[in-house]
Amino acid sequence: MSTGSRILKAGTTQTGQGPVVFNYDDLQTQGEAYLQKVREQAGGLIAEARQQAAKIVQEARAEAAERGYREGETRARNDVQQLTQAAVETQVTQKLSSIIPAIEQAAGQIQQLRSDWVAKWETLAVELALAISERLLRQKLALDPANITPMVRGALELASREQLTLAIHPLDWAALGEQEGLRVLAAMAGCGEVTVRENSSLSRGSCVVSTLHGEIDARLETMLDRMASELLGTADRRFKTIPATAHVTGEPA
Numbered sequence: 001m002s003t004g005s006r007i008l009k010a011g012t013t014q015t016g017q018g019p020v021v022f023n024y025d026d027l028q029t030q031g032e033a034y035l036q037k038v039r040e041q042a043g044g045l046i047a048e049a050r051q052q053a054a055k056i057v058q059e060a061r062a063e064a065a066e067r068g069y070r071e072g073e074t075r076a077r078n079d080v081q082q083l084t085q086a087a088v089e090t091q092v093t094q095k096l097s098s099i100i101p102a103i104e105q106a107a108g109q110i111q112q113l114r115s116d117w118v119a120k121w122e123t124l125a126v127e128l129a130l131a132i133s134e135r136l137l138r139q140k141l142a143l144d145p146a147n148i149t150p151m152v153r154g155a156l157e158l159a160s161r162e163q164l165t166l167a168i169h170p171l172d173w174a175a176l177g178e179q180e181g182l183r184v185l186a187a188m189a190g191c192g193e194v195t196v197r198e199n200s201s202l203s204r205g206s207c208v209v210s211t212l213h214g215e216i217d218a219r220l221e222t223m224l225d226r227m228a229s230e231l232l233g234t235a236d237r238r239f240k241t242i243p244a245t246a247h248v249t250g251e252p253a
Contacts, residue, residue, distance in 0.1 A: 163212065164195065164209055164211060166195065166196045167208040168206075169206065169207075170198040170199075170200055205220045206221070
């Protein structure tokens, strides 16, 4: 009994087909081409990676440079600001060191001017008050010449018990009249002998009593001068004689 099996011998093909031939050169060529393609792709990837790496490095350097520039700029700005402030403070200190003494000197001068101004106006105020008082006294004497009596009496009261000489303006003596004049002298009879001398150089309302030891100056000008000295605290030496409120020349005060 036969079977359906067939035996193929080496070098034979089925159903009239020829032998299969393997070309190793083509396979090698294909392999090399594939490898070349792989190499090219790998080279492209490497080049791209290198470009990206270079770009990253460049960007990092630029960023670092920018950051360093900003930091350097900030530091430089701070340094410049500190140096400028120090220079300004130094200049201000130097200017103040020269200005402060000048300001203090000016303040002292202003204070002195103020003191002088106050003293001047105090003096003017006193002089004005005395001038008004003098005018009022003279008007009072002009209206009533008998007002000379208290002045004469005050001068005589300061004299001691000795020979006296009363100098008085002729018009004032005439205004007293003989009766009033004698009454005044009689009231002072205890002082001693009184001699009346009319002196037209005296101002109205004034009198001077002379004694052996000096004189009592009761002139209106002298009394006003004495008032000014007391009010201003200064010694007004316009008159050399003794004020009626002071002591008699030659005797202790």
